[in-house]
Amino acid sequence: MHGRMIDIVSATPDTIDSLMKLDLAPEVDVEVRSMGNKG
Template identity: 75%
Template sequence: MEKIRFKLKAYDHRVLDRTVASIVEAVKRTGSEIRGPVPLPTKKRRYTVLRSPHINKDSREQFEIRVHVRIIDIISATPETVDSLARLDLAPEVDVEVRSLGK
């Protein structure tokens, strides 16, 4: 029995929530205890770009990228839980970090 932490990041919150739901369903099917998903604050990166690089400094465009983050903790992971998580087919848009927190 060990603790496992998943940190999921994505630009689209709908895809992220679907991925989180599939992980939670797989963990609950094996009977392990789960905490989360915990939504962390959304990080917003803003960029300002000149529309014309040589003239009109007053004419600019602004862009924004939002990164949504969720954390899931599996408290009592069994080998069956790890096998079911390894077989999951997750969305390619979601970045998943898996960390073992020990016993």
Template identity: 80%
Template structure:
């Protein structure tokens, strides 16, 4: 029995929530205990660039990227749980980071 932590990141929160729902459903089907999804603070990165390459310093454009993230803890992972997670087909926009911890 081990604890698995999944950290998911995406630019679009709707895609992220759909992926989280499919992971939670797959884990509950195998009978493992789950904590989460825990929403983490959204990271906002803003970039300011000049609109013109030569003149008009006052004319600028601003861009923003928001990174949404969630954490899911699987408390008692079984081999069936790991198999079901490996077979899941998640959206390509979602970045998944898996960490395994012994209890």
């Protein structure tokens, strides 16, 4: 199994909406999590 994490700093609601609308291959699993402020 291969995994990759992308850390997006200061994401806007439009950023999250765009990520959720990506057209990906059926075998690609995407999980979007909000980690809250780390500052």
